[in-house]
Amino acid sequence: MAPNQLCIRGDTQLTESRKQNRRKAKAYLNVFDRSSQQFIGHVADMTIEGVRLSTVVEFDVNSVFQFTVELPFEMSGNTEIRFDAKCVWCGKGESAQEYQAGFKLQDVSVEESSRINALLNNSIFVDSTELLSVTIAKAESPTLKACRMASTRERV
Secondary structure, three states: OOOOEEEEEOOEEEEOOOOOOOEEEOOOOEEEEOOOOOEEEEEEEEOOOEEEEEEOOOOOOOOEEEEEEEEEEEEOOEEEEEEEEEEEEEEEOOOOOOEEEEEEEEOOOHHHHHHHHHHHOOOOEEEHHHHHHHHHHHOOOHHHHHHHHHHHHHHO
8 A cells, every 4th residue: 555545444545645744633723704704613634735624614616715713822923823715625514514624725925824834833733644543543443453554564
């Protein structure tokens, strides 16, 4: 199995095409529409290039939005990060009232990019591959255990 593939069920594989590992938020980072100040949802995971939101809003794909993310602490004299983002996908979440939406960040200033990078390296984010390893390690399925072992051998 190639390093950019994940074993899902049996022989089914999901190819991960992202250039950077997603960082999962361990804390709720509230997201607001910058123009209306309306609560949108919270950051589920993020990279320097994009963000996935858990939201109550069904976004139009290919539309650009202006977001503000509230920080739980002050960073470089700011308590928020602002950026524009283009919706690249949107779908139903785990509940009937929830959506998951993926966005590509656009025209991010050097200052905001620096804050995003610092935020992603903060302990409130964890690498998504770390979570996958924990999930697979807890699984009782022999197929998943074999997948984990094969993946570990290839990384060594």
